[in-house]
Amino acid sequence: MNSLTLYLLISAVLFSFGLIGVMMRRSLIAILVSIELMLNAASLNFMAFNKFLSPDTSIGQIYTLFIMGIAAAEAAIALSIFLALFRQLRSINIERARELRG
Amino acid sequence: MFVKDPILLACTITVVLPFLSFLTIICYTRKWEKVSCSISIGAILISLICAIYLFIASRHFAEPLQYKLPWIISGKTIIPFGFLVDHLSMLMLVIVAVIASLVQIYSLGYMAGDPGFSRYYAFQSLFAWAMMTMTVAPSMIQFYIFWELVGLASYLLIGFYYEKWSASQAGKKAFVVTRIGDVGMFIGLVILLLFYGNLSIVGVNSAAVAKQIPAPLITISAILIFCGVIGKSAQFPLLTWLPDAMEGPTPVSALLHSATMVAAGVYMFARLFPFFSGSADALQFALLIGTITMVLSSTMAMVARDIKQVWAYSTVSQLGYMVMALGAGGYVSGMFHLTTHAGFKALLFLCSGVFIHHYHTNDFFVMSRQGARSLKVPMVCMTIGALALSGVFPFSGFFSKESIMVALASHPNKIWLAAGLFGEVLTAYYTFRLIFVMLFPKEMEETHHEEEHHEGEGILYWLMGWPLIILASVTCVLGFFEKQFEHYLLGDYILAHGVEHGAEAAHAGGHWLTITAISLVAIGVAVAWLEYGRKGASQEGFLSRMPAIEKLFARRWYMDHFYRWALDMIIYSGFTNIFTRNDRRVIDGGIDGLCRGTEGSGRIASFLQSNMVQYNIFVMVAILGFVALSFLG
Numbered sequence: 001m002n003s004l005t006l007y008l009l010i011s012a013v014l015f016s017f018g019l020i021g022v023m024m025r026r027s028l029i030a031i032l033v034s035i036e037l038m039l040n041a042a043s044l045n046f047m048a049f050n051k052f053l054s055p056d057t058s059i060g061q062i063y064t065l066f067i068m069g070i071a072a073a074e075a076a077i078a079l080s081i082f083l084a085l086f087r088q089l090r091s092i093n094i095e096r097a098r099e100l101r102g
Numbered sequence: 103m104f105v106k107d108p109i110l111l112a113c114t115i116t117v118v119l120p121f122l123s124f125l126t127i128i129c130y131t132r133k134w135e136k137v138s139c140s141i142s143i144g145a146i147l148i149s150l151i152c153a154i155y156l157f158i159a160s161r162h163f164a165e166p167l168q169y170k171l172p173w174i175i176s177g178k179t180i181i182p183f184g185f186l187v188d189h190l191s192m193l194m195l196v197i198v199a200v201i202a203s204l205v206q207i208y209s210l211g212y213m214a215g216d217p218g219f220s221r222y223y224a225f226q227s228l229f230a231w232a233m234m235t236m237t238v239a240p241s242m243i244q245f246y247i248f249w250e251l252v253g254l255a256s257y258l259l260i261g262f263y264y265e266k267w268s269a270s271q272a273g274k275k276a277f278v279v280t281r282i283g284d285v286g287m288f289i290g291l292v293i294l295l296l297f298y299g300n301l302s303i304v305g306v307n308s309a310a311v312a313k314q315i316p317a318p319l320i321t322i323s324a325i326l327i328f329c330g331v332i333g334k335s336a337q338f339p340l341l342t343w344l345p346d347a348m349e350g351p352t353p354v355s356a357l358l359h360s361a362t363m364v365a366a367g368v369y370m371f372a373r374l375f376p377f378f379s380g381s382a383d384a385l386q387f388a389l390l391i392g393t394i395t396m397v398l399s400s401t402m403a404m405v406a407r408d409i410k411q412v413w414a415y416s417t418v419s420q421l422g423y424m425v426m427a428l429g430a431g432g433y434v435s436g437m438f439h440l441t442t443h444a445g446f447k448a449l450l451f452l453c454s455g456v457f458i459h460h461y462h463t464n465d466f467f468v469m470s471r472q473g474a475r476s477l478k479v480p481m482v483c484m485t486i487g488a489l490a491l492s493g494v495f496p497f498s499g500f501f502s503k504e505s506i507m508v509a510l511a512s513h514p515n516k517i518w519l520a521a522g523l524f525g526e527v528l529t530a531y532y533t534f535r536l537i538f539v540m541l542f543p544k545e546m547e548e549t550h551h552e553e554e555h556h557e558g559e560g561i562l563y564w565l566m567g568w569p570l571i572i573l574a575s576v577t578c579v580l581g582f583f584e585k586q587f588e589h590y591l592l593g594d595y596i597l598a599h600g601v602e603h604g605a606e607a608a609h610a611g612g613h614w615l616t617i618t619a620i621s622l623v624a625i626g627v628a629v630a631w632l633e634y635g636r637k638g639a640s641q642e643g644f645l646s647r648m649p650a651i652e653k654l655f656a657r658r659w660y661m662d663h664f665y666r667w668a669l670d671m672i673i674y675s676g677f678t679n680i681f682t683r684n685d686r687r688v689i690d691g692g693i694d695g696l697c698r699g700t701e702g703s704g705r706i707a708s709f710l711q712s713n714m715v716q717y718n719i720f721v722m723v724a725i726l727g728f729v730a731l732s733f734l735g
Contacts, residue, residue, distance in 0.1 A: 019723060022716075022719060023716050023719055023720050023723070024716070094715055094716065095713075095714075097715070098713040
């Protein structure tokens with residue numbers, strides 16, 4: 001097992017944890033954390049490919065920086081949405097958000 | 103570039119300084135009134151010096167000098183900005199600069215203590231800038247742009263007391279009514295641009311003289327462009343805005359009526375005179391319009407009681423004379439009358455301004471009863487202006503009217519000459535009606551305040567007095583320079599194309615014309631004397647015995663009523679109605695429909711929402727995984 005495969009495996013495991021978290025957890029905060037996990041898995045993939053496949057360029061690192069920026073912005077927006085939702089529902093359980101049901 | 107060419111430098115300074123002064127005042131110095139007025143007056147005085155320099159320097163030009171920078175280039179059409187220096191434009195530039203500077207100095211006294219003092223000077227600078235740049239425009243596009251800016255500036259100044267309802271209405275009226283004419287002018291320019299492809303003034307003129315433009319095109323575009331003159335110079339169908347325009351401060355009226363706004367129309371006619379002379383029909387049309395205007399507005403002036411209104415009607419009728427002169431082919435006489443008229447009409451308005459300032463009324467019967475004749479300087483100056491206006495020897499108006507009559511006499515159709523002479527009687531009558539009323543009041547009121555500020559309020563009075571004296575002396579001597587004037591103007595390239603005709607021949611034709619004109623003026627003055635001047639005169643015009651006609655004249659031949667009616671019928675119940683319906687039904691209805699559609703489709707789509715977010719995600723992931731697997735496989 002070479003080291004690239006190792007990184008990819010770790011990344012895959014991280015991604016799976018994130019995906020499962022998004023699908024299983026009821027708390028919005030936990031879902032947000034899981035989404036961050038998936039993003040980090042993707043970042044890890046970028047870094048690994050950059051390191052092992054084309055070490056001269058730094059496109060992967062730049063991509064990772066962008067993902068970090070996006071993650072920060074997304075967290076800010078998501079948290080403010082959660083706050084608004086909490087004020088409406090007095091809860092952050094995702095199953096309580098059913099206003100839109102037809 | 104500037105250093106090598108003093109003429110270009112002088113042109114630039116003349117034109118740019120008032121604009122800079124406008125910007126400075128409006129942006130920075132509105133709080134400091136003294137600074138504002140010094141900036142504005144300084145700018146216009148420097149412009150005046152440059153204009154006089156240009157006037158002298160351009161004396162020997164055989165060909166017009168042009169400076170152009172391309173502004174818009176589209177295909178073969180190039181629209182330049184720049185300067186056109188020839189005799190006509192330099193003459194006009196000097197007239198504008200002189201009148202504008204005198205009016206600004208006079209305003210120091212007239213506007214003293216007004217809360218809008220700085221704003222007033224800013225607008226004055228804007229006005230001067232627009233008019234002077236228009237004067238030196240080398241292409242009709244630049245001319246048109248600044249023509250509209252002149253309209254804007256006069257709108258701002260007429261409506262200067264904007265808190266007064268009638269003033270803001272008058273400003274609006276001036277703006278809208280002149281705009282009607284401008285639409286015609288713009289269409290004319292566009293037609294000319296489309297079918298001839300060039301709007302350079304010199305180019306259009308020389309092409310018309312060389313018969314490179316087809317005659318029907320000249321006729322159509324000339325008549326349309328003449329609509330601009332009708333609007334701006336207050337000619338027959340659109341003359342109603344000018345009498346209302348006196349709602350502004352009196353110095354503004356002086357500026358508006360003499361050298362800037364209304365003179366712009368006549369100036370354009372003269373500017374494109376070779377082009378207009380390419381079509382006999384257009385000239386005939388102009389002659390007709392000028393004559394109707396002249397007679398109508400003279401009759402209106404005969405019954406007015408407001409001093410400014412009398413002068414306003416007389417401006418309209420004198421503009422009618424100028425248009426008649428140009429229409430009859432008298433290029434020099436039209437421009438000469440424009441020049442002399444600028445002098446004496448500014449004088450008359452500025453004098454009336456002193457009276458209005460002093461007595462706080464516009465009715466000259468009231469002024470007279472309060473002892474208007476004790477204000478010696480304005481009274482003498484106003485009499486001089488009135489003598490010039492009615493064409494009495496040796497004042498400037500006599501010479502210019504004389505040359506207009508000569509031009510009319512050289513026209514084959516003598517109706518125009520008869521109308522012109524008839525107008526002289528009316529002019530003399532209404533002018534001296536006012537003068538006699540002012541000089542010989544029927545009964546004096548108790549003038550208690552007369553002792554306190556008798557003949558003077560110190561420096562302010564003389565600030566208003568000196569421009570009057572300057573203008574009055576100009577009015578006295580200007581007439582004797584007719585030959586030099588003609589020589590200066592015709593040293594122009596226009597002479598080379600032989601536009602001026604008939605003047606010399608008619609001069610030789612006889613002195614009967616002069617004698618007739620003088621005796622007609624004498625008749626007018628005599629009638630006015632009998633009714634208003636002599637001891638025990640009733641001070642009621644002969645028109646008061648014909649109430650129907652008097653009412654017709656006083657109501658401006660019901661032109662305002664007609665416009666009101668047309669406005670109600672066509673605009674309000676026609677267009678406005680349609681547009682209101684369009685607004686309600688089409689626009690509002692459309693937006694409402696869109697909203698309802700969005701809402702309805704949202705309701706339908708909400709059936710897809712199952713309330714279980716995580717199951718949705720699960721399904722999504724499963725499907726994606728399936729797709730990914732099938733791609734791999």
